[in-house]
Amino acid sequence: MGTILSVFAHPDDETFICGGTLAKYASEGHRVVLLCATKGEMGRRMGDPPVATRESLPVIREQELFNACQALKISNLRFLGLRDKLLEIHPFETLKQMVLVQMTEIMPDAVITFHEILGGHPDHCAIGRATKEAFTVYKTKNSKANLFYVCWSNVAQDPRSYGFSQEQITKITIRKYLLQKLYGFRAHQTQSSMDEWVWGNDQETINHFSEYEYFIQANEPFGSNKNSII
Template identity: 50%
Template structure:
């Protein structure tokens, strides 16, 4: 993408905890927006070096897993169309113990520098893993400190937000993204995360069978203080959000 298009493209910043968060949770959405010309930056707090999956059969150890997972994440980014990858170099399973002020300041600097139109992160209570919740809490604080209000979304797992009332939300709080045309890219990214996905036999079935395991939609929760949604099927909340802004030339 040339500099002119990069400056005019919609920008999406995803701030997650581990390699594979981007793919396993919202890979279809990232692939969709990348295909539409969005400029996507992914932040991974850790390199996932404390992950329990070491390949199937195991071929990694604590000394080699970090480099392997970084390499796999870079391959997954290529599959999804993510332009830039940034590591915060925090040790896996210690994000919750990282100095909160320092972590928030680092993310605030990224938000101010990138000036994204939308930011994705974990819900600070529904994240499901201490690292997830901690990075989500810091990102929410950083977003507010950067003077931003609209455009921050929490990711969710699977179709849990198809019925948001179970979690204290309403349908007006949820953005539902149709990812049906981008599942091939999502599957390729799953397979790029080889050491984490080899144990899941379905990922390695013939393509048609593996693709059938994916849902057609991914769900996102708008933050509590954000304005009402303009569109409930798009993370870019503008009246003309269906337009394609910029493609690589």
């Protein structure tokens, strides 16, 4: 069994983007660790009807993330304790070292994070870049480790338009874990309560999800196992 470290910016990133994959590997007995940079305290969603205030939001979102990790069977949750929406201006070397310290302690076989450009949100891009640079150092200690970027379906379908090869795309089938992903969505109540489709009949609701999640393998050799992270 291997260890997967996922490094994201906010509570809900892990579920909304790759919850099925994390649930799959955790359910199969792999060690899955989630490192979250912030508590999402500057998020605009407070629930519908509101269940949080600006003051209570970080505590509530921390508990929501804990609940989502239970749904996804992630037993190891860690926070960097940084400020939401300020990762892009956080001293880069400090951010990189914070991630590297965690990476060196956890000793993952695979790391999942955002791409530093395709992540979109400035916090996503900042934590992705810091994780990439930390991984470069970590790779000298664990040469067999792999780095993966979460990947939107449009990128996976046409990777060359984004500067990647088809061999870099890893496609994970998550059909068996869609209910766990749904329960993760529901755990993030402040963020998902206004999306009516999330709260319908379970079997009808999971039809909104794709049966696949995609990743970009960052380091060569590519294409040796395109259907697996580990």
